[in-house]
Amino acid sequence: MESNIIQNMDFNVNGNRLWNDLMALGKIGSGEDRGVTRTSFDQDDIKARKFLLNLLEQADLDPYMDEAGNIFGQIYGKNPEMPAILIGSHIDTVNSGGRFDGAMGVLMGVEVLRTMKEKGIKPDRTVKVVSFTDEEGARFDYAFVGSTALSGTIGAEKLKKDLASAVDGNGISYLEAMKSASLEGGYFSRINPDLLEQAQLRKNELKAYIEVHIEQGKVLESKNLGVGIVSGISGGEWAEVTISGEAGHAGTIGMAERKDALTAVGECLLAIEKIARESNGSVATVGKLDVKPGSGNVIPGRVDFTIDVRDISDKRRENTITKIYDSIREIAANRGLSCVIRPVQSVSSVMSSSMVIEAIQAALQEIDYPIHELPSGAAHDAMVMGELTEIGMIFVRSRDGISHHPEEWSSFEDVALGCEVLYRTTVRLL
Template structure:
């Protein structure tokens, strides 16, 4: 869509006072290496060669090794950094991944901010045993311990207004149907607009989980895999987006993003704005993910008009 905007500006001889560039960031999701938005981390100078060498997937392959396998050179990661003074502002367009716009029959929305997130990994070590010959009161079962901790995490999230918590990965060793596990490892994804609240919840999870583990005779370990703070979009950029939305006869809907995006990183070095597109049934990261072609076209129009508005308002 960014390329389409540049093509249109070229065809219509639309000239701005500053250059407009399209950037494609790699690995926004972080599904393989449990650390998301790698491309934009490098872009703002927050990703180093040691980071690449010391982050591994479940098979023990580092980001650096994965890069080498594809012909890239991790030792050149610093060359991706862009200095703050080089960028006037940054715009990102993304599907909503939710149902707000669809529920209001609105194709395009204005994003007011993005939630912060904390990714945790909890490891519980107990004692393996025979499922039939080990009495319940003799067991040090990390799976039962995990179940109790997970319930605590869900309760903590439900007690807050906007917090969400997800247990996305769980590993059980040795994994036999008739064997009491020796080790359980699971991840926690927590999100909220309040970074202070997230930090409080992480501390509370650690305290309660450690207490539960000690009561059950389980060795407890908590690791913070990733931490990103919530950000708000910039009023001057939002005004340009809002004007572009109204220009296309769309009702203005403002909404926060519950998902993380590269804009969160870029916000550390320049002003940001973000546009959402309607998503069918709110589905994403799934073969059923869908945005209508007409909505995509409208999003491109809004993106183009936003650039033109920014040129008028911000000297871009």
């Protein structure tokens, strides 16, 4: 049924042009078996940035880069005093990622602005597309750099401090990587980690931020829908836990005398899973275990593990987290072991703005497409931008829900549809 709608639709945007850009950008940083790898300010990220800048130049969209390396294109409004509309996402990837995560949203922004230009639309307010620096955090284990600089959520001084201490696998600090990128010259010359405060926008400079992103889940696929409206983005809490017992000889110490840290963690894992299941909404993951001394004939004396808990409801997430922490402490105590829980980071959920949701709904109605709202379990730049302005997101169906993987895929039809909905949403918000 949908394919009929798409074939009969008179689209404003040029789906073929967008798709060609997407496939061309996807070649940068791609290898036989490694998918697409463009981590912040590495050689392929620089190449991708140049590709995007060139695209913006060709479309006459007055590109520029800010101090944080965020790349912008724009159509100036007749009234520059009016708060602007910002559309965007990111072009960096995880290691061995796909062609769609981030890149699709940025290129859709370019396509929307390009289409507006071709149609001679002269908006009252300025409309911009942005490609944020480092959404994924793959190289330096520090994510959302560009959107954090733009929205000023943690302040420029804290961000500078964080970037000074973030290093990659080769010991290069974030600041050093930014400074060497600025040596590329041209648009890159403005990158300056010492002046990050200049990248920050004021609240009255933006009316809304809109992001289109692949869903990275299977909801739209299961509903047979190409696009959906994001109702909000789940917040999360991340923690590190250490369980300490006693290492000992695997042959000489009887079962009753043992203080095995790993069997305690085994009990913790099952408890965490049960608590999250019973919460009816929270998701909890233990993705990293470090067993010490890590020898086949030694009873594990210490285990460090991570916890990642997310939920669209902040209250429910806090409840889940409290139950998990209590249960870990109880399990350790019952086994005569000690435990230390260190919360690392906590981010609140962000709800999409009703103004943007209504504009997306109206856009979908115009093309007679079903409206479906769904929350985002993954974090996005929009979550950070939510601290600065009204945000809204459109999800595009992901094949088999796969992402952060070379097999990541969204169909041509769905990408074109997503872009058309973005175009109509943007024009409404102008």
